[in-house]
Amino acid sequence: MNKIISIKEAISHIKNGNTIAVGGFGLVGCPLRLVEVLGEHPVYGLTVISNNLGEPDGKGLGRILLQNKITKAIGSFFTSNIDAVRYVNEGKLEVELVPQGTLAERLRAGGAGIGGFYTKTSAGTLLAENKESRTINGEEYVLEFALYPDVALIKAKKADRYGNLSFSKTARNFNPDMAKAAKITIVEAEEIVEVGELTPEEIVVPHLFVNYIVKGEKSNEF
C-alpha cells in the first residue's frame, strides 16, 4: 500500500484521450512538476479540466497546450493565456466555458455521487443556451452535470504516507474538489510526512481520495 512513487511513474497513468483535471488558480496551487513531466510523456488528445490553461510563454499548462497534447479545455477563464486564444482561433482547441462556481460544483458533484444539480448561475445567459432549466421556488435554475476526470493532478502542502493532505492558503482552490472527483488522483506534495504528523484538524483531504503521491516543492510563481 505504498502510494509514494516517482513523477514519471505517476504521469504514466495518463493515457491518450484521457480527461485530466489539473489544480490551480493561475499558477498558484498548480502541480507544476507533474505538469512539467507530463510534457515529456507521449500522450495526446487530452481533455483538460482546469480553471485556466496556464499562462503565456508556455507556463504551467500553457506548455502542454503548445505541445499540442490538449484537444479540449473545460474551465472558466482562458483569456489570460494568449496562446489558448490563438489555438481556439486556429481551430486547434475546443473550449467549454463554465462559470467558475459551476466548474467547482460540477467537480464536487462528480466526487460526491451527484449526477447533476440545479444552479441559478448563468440562468438566462449565453452559457445556459441548450441547457435545461427549471423553476424552483419561483426562480430559474439551470441543470448542470457532474464532471468525472480520469486522472487528477493536484498540489498539496503536505501529504502523509496514507495520502492525507493539507494545503497552503489560497493554493488550495480546486485541488480538493478535483482529488475527490477523479478516478485516479495524483498528488504533488511539497512535503511528505509520517502518518500522525498531520492532525485530524489539519487534514483537508482524507487519504481515501488519493491514489499516488509524488514529491514536489514550493513554487514562487503566480
Place this chain on the structure above:
Amino acid sequence: MNKIISIKEAISHIKNGNTIAVGGFGLVGCPLRLVEVLGEHPVYGLTVISNNLGEPDGKGLGRILLQNKITKAIGSFFTSNIDAVRYVNEGKLEVELVPQGTLAERLRAGGAGIGGFYTKTSAGTLLAENKESRTINGEEYVLEFALYPDVALIKAKKADRYGNLSFSKTARNFNPDMAKAAKITIVEAEEIVEVGELTPEEIVVPHLFVNYIVKGEKSNEF
C-alpha cells in the same frame, strides 16, 4: 457586531411555525443547552430537521417533542426514540423520512445555492415514490430539493468572537451543513476564544455562516 448573546435571547429568534435544524447524531454534537432553553420558550408548530429526535425519556429534542412543540420532523432515524414512534401513531407528529446522506446533501444544497440535485440513493425504493427520477449515464437518479431552515441550532467546540468555528471529533456531523443552510445560525460553543486563536487551518465553519454565539459546555451524553 457582537454576536455573543444569552441563550434566552438566542432562542427568542425562533418563531411559531419555524423550521429549525438541530445538529447532532443522537446526542453527540447536539446543542443540548439551546434545546433545553427552547423547552422554556413558548413557541409551537415547529418543523424540526435533525437526524434523530433525541432519545427516550425526554433527552435532547425528545423533551421538545413531549412539550408538543414539534408538528413535523425531517430526518433519517426516529426509531431510537419510542416517544417519537408513539407520537406518529397517535397522529401528533408528521414525519418525512430521508436517507441520511440525502438529508446531509439537501442541507448542503440549501447552503450552497443548489436548488435541487440528482442522487442514486433511494432509486427504486419506497422513499423515491412520487419523486422525479432521471437516467444519467445509464443509471437511475432521484431528484431531491434543498432544505432551507429558518434557524439552525448547532454545537461547536470553539467559536471566536467573529463566529469562526471548530468542532470536536465526531461531534461535528450535521453541524457545519446546518450552519450554512439556515437563515439564522445560532451556535452553542464549548469555548469562546479571541479572534486569532483559531488558526485558519482549524476553522471548519468561517464566520460568515454564523449569526449568534452562546456559551455552552462539553456534554458527556451519547
Place this chain on the structure above:
Amino acid sequence: MNFKQKMAIRAVQEIKNGNIVNLGIGIPTLVADFLPKDKNIFLHTENGLLGVGPTPSKEEVDSDIINAGKLPVTAQEGASYFSSSESFAMIRGGHIDVAILGALQVAENGDIANWAIPGKDILGVGGAMDLVAGARKVIVTTQHCAKNGDPKILRRCTFPITAKNLVSLLITEYAVFRFENGKMILEELAEEMTESELKKITPAEYIVSPNLSKYQMNGTEHLLENY
C-alpha cells in the same frame, strides 16, 4: 466458534490491503475484531470518522467519538473527522471499497431489504440506502433464515427494498453466494450443510458454481482462538 464469528471471518477474506470499509450494525460489527494486523484497513463510520480504532476502555471513553451505532470508539493514527455531507460524499461518490451490512431479505436479483417491515412503523432508514447505492462492493452478512424460520433468501424481496440489484456477495452461516450479471451463484457451502438441504431453506433460484467449495477460512481459523 460461533456462527456469527465464522461469518465475520468469512467477510474479512473479501477485504484487501488498503481498503476503506464501512461496517453496519450487528454481525458486520464483529468484522472489526478479525481484521488482519499485517494489512492497512481503514474503517469508515458515516457519522464522520475515517480510521475507527478499537473500543476504548471505560476510562478512555470520549463521548465526542462514537460510531454509527452510537457506541464509543477510538481514532487510529492518520484518522480524520468530517461533516455529514462530506462523509456521505465519500459513500455516495464511490470512495468506500467495501460496505458490510445486515439484511432482512436478499433476493436472487441482488435486491436487498434491510430497513423496513410492512405493517410496522417505517421511521428509520439511516445511512443504509446511501451505503448500498454508493459502496463499490456490498457484502451482506445475515442469518440464512429469520428467527421464526421464515426464509430470507428469496426470489424477490417482499419487504420494502433498500436498493435494487446492488448486492455483490451474500454470506450466511450456511453458504456464500456471489451476484454476477444478474445471476446468483452458490460459491461455498458450510461443513455441516449439503446442497439439497440448502435448497430447501432457500427459495431464491441460484446457480451452483462449478468450483463450489467449502466455506473459505483460508487459514484464519486461528483468529477465533481468542474468542
Place this chain on the structure above:
Amino acid sequence: MNFKQKMAIRAVQEIKNGNIVNLGIGIPTLVADFLPKDKNIFLHTENGLLGVGPTPSKEEVDSDIINAGKLPVTAQEGASYFSSSESFAMIRGGHIDVAILGALQVAENGDIANWAIPGKDILGVGGAMDLVAGARKVIVTTQHCAKNGDPKILRRCTFPITAKNLVSLLITEYAVFRFENGKMILEELAEEMTESELKKITPAEYIVSPNLSKYQMNGTEHLLENY
C-alpha cells in the same frame, strides 16, 4: 480627487458593519483602500480566502496568497481558507452581503453585461455570473460611457448578459441609480452634472427620485486626502 476614487468612496457608503464583501477587478479594487477602520468589514476572494488584508510589501509577498485578480494579498486575523467549491457555495448560497463589480453595460431592467463582447473571443467568464446571481446586493461601479463615447447605461444590454435583473445599485462618475421593483431610479447626481446632460448620455429610461440629491460622500471626503 480622481473620479475612480470618488466612485469607490461612494460604493463604500453602501457597506455596513459586519458585511462580507467581494470586490471585482478594476474600480471595485479601489474600494479596499477606503474601508472605514472603525467597522469590521470582511473581504472575500473567490479563489478561497475570507479576510483579505492589505497588499503585502515586496518582502512579505507569499506566492500562495493571491486574490482573484492573481495579485499578492495578505490575510487578516480571523481569516480562513477554503476550496473553490466551498468558496462558491458562499457566493451562490447567498452568504456574500455585497458584490461590487465593473460592467461593460447595464440596462434599465437591472441586467448586467460584463464578460463578453460580441465578435470577440468568448473565452473567459470567471466568477462573474456566480457573484451576480449569488450576492445579496450587487453594486456596479463603471464609467458612464465607454472610452469611445458609446453609452453603457442602456434600455437593454446588447452584449451577452451576465445575469438578469440582479443589479441593486449602479454607481458611475456622474450619477447613482437604484433598481427597485423593475424600475431604475436616479438617486444622486454628481456636482458637475445636470439632469438634462445626464439624460443625453443615458439611453436607459429611469425615474428621477423625488429625493434626488448630490453624490453622497457623507463626510468621507477626507479619506481621499492621502491620495
